[in-house]
Amino acid sequence: MDKPLRVRFAPSPTGALHIGGARTALYNWLAARGRGGSLVLRIEDTDRERSSDENVTQNLDALRWLELDWDEGPLSQYERAPRHRECLDQLLEQDKAYPDTATADDVRAYKEANDGAGYRGTASAAAGAAIRLRVPEEGETVVDDLIRGEIRFENRLQDDPVIARSDGSVLYNFAVAVDDADMEINEVIRGEDHLSNTPKQLLVLAALGAQPPRYAHLPLLHGPDGKKLSKRHGAASVQELREQGYLPAAVRNYLALLGWGTQDDTTLMDTDELVERFAIESVGRASAVFDEPKLRWINGRFMRELAIDEYERRLADHLARVSPDAAAAFAAADSGQRSAACAIVREKAQTVVEVWPLIAFLFAEPEIDEAAWKKVMKPAVAAPMRLARTTLGGLREWDPDSLERELRALLEREELSARKVLQPIRVAISGSTISPGIFESLAVLGRERSLDRIDAALERLSRPDASADSDPSQLPDRAQD
RNA sequence: GGCCCCGUGGUGUAGUGGUUAGCACGCCAGGUUUUCAACCUGGUAGGGCGAGUUCGAGUCUCGUCGGGGCUACCA
Numbered sequence: 001m002d003k004p005l006r007v008r009f010a011p012s013p014t015g016a017l018h019i020g021g022a023r024t025a026l027y028n029w030l031a032a033r034g035r036g037g038s039l040v041l042r043i044e045d046t047d048r049e050r051s052s053d054e055n056v057t058q059n060l061d062a063l064r065w066l067e068l069d070w071d072e073g074p075l076s077q078y079e080r081a082p083r084h085r086e087c088l089d090q091l092l093e094q095d096k097a098y099p100d101t102a103t104a105d106d107v108r109a110y111k112e113a114n115d116g117a118g119y120r121g122t123a124s125a126a127a128g129a130a131i132r133l134r135v136p137e138e139g140e141t142v143v144d145d146l147i148r149g150e151i152r153f154e155n156r157l158q159d160d161p162v163i164a165r166s167d168g169s170v171l172y173n174f175a176v177a178v179d180d181a182d183m184e185i186n187e188v189i190r191g192e193d194h195l196s197n198t199p200k201q202l203l204v205l206a207a208l209g210a211q212p213p214r215y216a217h218l219p220l221l222h223g224p225d226g227k228k229l230s231k232r233h234g235a236a237s238v239q240e241l242r243e244q245g246y247l248p249a250a251v252r253n254y255l256a257l258l259g260w261g262t263q264d265d266t267t268l269m270d271t272d273e274l275v276e277r278f279a280i281e282s283v284g285r286a287s288a289v290f291d292e293p294k295l296r297w298i299n300g301r302f303m304r305e306l307a308i309d310e311y312e313r314r315l316a317d318h319l320a321r322v323s324p325d326a327a328a329a330f331a332a333a334d335s336g337q338r339s340a341a342c343a344i345v346r347e348k349a350q351t352v353v354e355v356w357p358l359i360a361f362l363f364a365e366p367e368i369d370e371a372a373w374k375k376v377m378k379p380a381v382a383a384p385m386r387l388a389r390t391t392l393g394g395l396r397e398w399d400p401d402s403l404e405r406e407l408r409a410l411l412e413r414e415e416l417s418a419r420k421v422l423q424p425i426r427v428a429i430s431g432s433t434i435s436p437g438i439f440e441s442l443a444v445l446g447r448e449r450s451l452d453r454i455d456a457a458l459e460r461l462s463r464p465d466a467s468a469d470s471d472p473s474q475l476p477d478r479a480q481d
Numbered sequence: 482g483g484c485c486c487c488g489u490g491g492u493g494u495a496g497u498g499g500u501u502a503g504c505a506c507g508c509c510a511g512g513u514u515u516u517c518a519a520c521c522u523g524g525u526a527g528g529g530c531g532a533g534u535u536c537g538a539g540u541c542u543c544g545u546c547g548g549g550g551c552u553a554c555c556a
Contacts, residue, residue: 010556011556012555012556014555014556044556045556046555046556047555047556049555050555050556051556103554104553104554111483116482116483116484128554129554130554131554148486148487151485151486152485153484153485154484157483157484158484159552162553162554163554164554165554166554167554169554171553171554171555171556172555172556173556175556176556191550192485192486192487192549192550193549193550193551193556194550194551194556195485195486195550195551196484196485196486196550196551196552197551197556199485217486219486219487219549220486220487220549220550222548222549224491224492226548226549227549228549228550254493257493257494257505258493259493259494260494261493261494261495261504261505262494262495263495263496264495264504265494265495265503265504265505266504266505267493267494267504267505267506268505284487284493284494285486285487285488286486286487286488286489287486287487287488287548287549287550288492288493288494289491289492289493290492290493291491291492291493291506291507293492293506293507294492294493294505294506294507295506296506297505297506297507298505298506300518300519304519347518347519347520348517348518348519349518350518350519354518358517358518372516376516404515407515417515418514418515419515419516421515422515422516423515423516425515426515426516427516430516432516432517433516433517434516434517434518435515435516435517436516436517436518437515437516438515438516439515
């Protein structure tokens with residue numbers, strides 16, 4: 001029936017890719033992929049003051065990280081200036097647009113004097129005139145929105161919009177209309193903040209004699225305080241999401257759910273399912289609040305389902321970005337060690353950032369968390385720990401099952417509580433009260449290193465000043481930043 | 482101020498005139514447990530308000546209140 005779908009994502013490179021922008025990109029991408037359409041990437045860089053190549057690069061990187069690809073572009077809107085100029089001249093010739101020198105104050109004064117009616121200027125030959133589009137006096141411009149239905153704007157109240165600056169460069173609302181028409185975009189999916197721009201673009205399209213696309217205005221994203229999402233709310237850009245250890249697939253899943261949902265309440269969806277089920281018509285109308293705890297939960301679910309090699313790759317990538325030392329320590333270990341470590345934390349970490357602190361002790365000597373030591377290494381644990389040391393020292397097989405079997409047998413024999421014995425071992429080998437499962441941890445650490453660390457702990461425990469351990473830097477609380 | 486959009490628990494949503502208003506996150510409690518998580522079970526909490534239409538309204542209409550967007554020779 002219809003022509004093949006052509007949508008576009010048109011970020012303005014005046015900053016990093018915002019989460020709201022990322023969702024817009026995702027919805028366009030889902031629409032294109034789900035309906036056999038194509039996605040055009042267009043960079044809206046006509047504002048030369050605020051646009052920068054760095055931002056273009058960063059936006060593109062963000063899209064790539066999110067694994068959202070495009071079929072055409074990136075196209076620079078600025079580079080299409082000659083074409084825009086051509087269309088502008090056409091409208092000027094047809095008297096559908098005119099040069100005008102009115103300032104913002106003039107427009108305001110006009111409206112006040114005319115009962116709020118839209119500003120109408122008169123063609124001026126003066127130098128320094130901007131170009132305005134003539135808006136019809138009668139009738140209304142109707143936006144037929146796929147999400148909101150028909151939205152009507154009275155032409156009478158609409159100002160003749162400036163479509164080109166006095167230096168001849170065109171403005172956003174003009175460039176967008178021309179580009180959408182030229183690129184044969186037939187569905188514009190964008191944020192609701194553009195809703196009131198739409199009649200202006202529709203008017204330009206009409207003046208040009210072009211057929212307008214259909215529109216879908218997405219509800220805006222807000223922070224927990226109901227205000228527009230910003231850095232104050234934690235992560236505001238895709239870049240920050242990446243730095244905080246979120247997985248692209250999880251971000252896509254979460255973002256898809258911000259403003260859209262399935263009838264059967266499915267929450268966790270892989271990308272194929274998202275593509276298959278997404279429908280722009282079923283996007284909601286109310287603005288949504290970006291809720292990071294839920295993203296964390298979704299991310300945790302994706303983390304647990306990640307294949308080990310992928311898990312390893314994500315971790316290595318993250319370490320490379322934040323800590324050369326950690327990255328080196330991780331890379332230096334043999335591959336079996338790396339994947340074994342990933343395997344034992346996989347069920348625990350919710351974000352990539354949380355992984356390394358839990359397994360670093362498997363790759364380097366741990367720093368002893370003094371608070372943990374004081375809490376667990378009471379004099380009374382020395383005896384049971386020695387028994388455990390003996391048991392471990394005599395083990396023939398050093399694997400999780402054997403370790404658990406023998407250690408539990410010991411506990412039963414000596415009528416010791418698991419907590420009394422296992423927790424000190426944990427602190428001894430990891431330096432912390434928090435770690436992956438103790439049997440798995442011992443297994444991955446290896447016999448030699450495990451026993452060495454337990455011996456070292458036993459030794460320290462036996463020193464008279466062990467619990468005091470006159471360390472001058474005794475800040476009692478966590479210093480883990 | 483003007484124009485426009487929106488309004489189901491703290492958050493995201495389902496529902497399309499008749500339901501005990503469902504699901505998920507969060508939170509609380511319990512369970513499991515070698516720590517932290519995870520996991521399992523249960524619980525908490527909701528249609529802004531007021532009219533109208535109707536036998537019956539979260540669902541339709543109007544008003545009102547509240548939130549948001551736009552209101553640049555920005556995008």
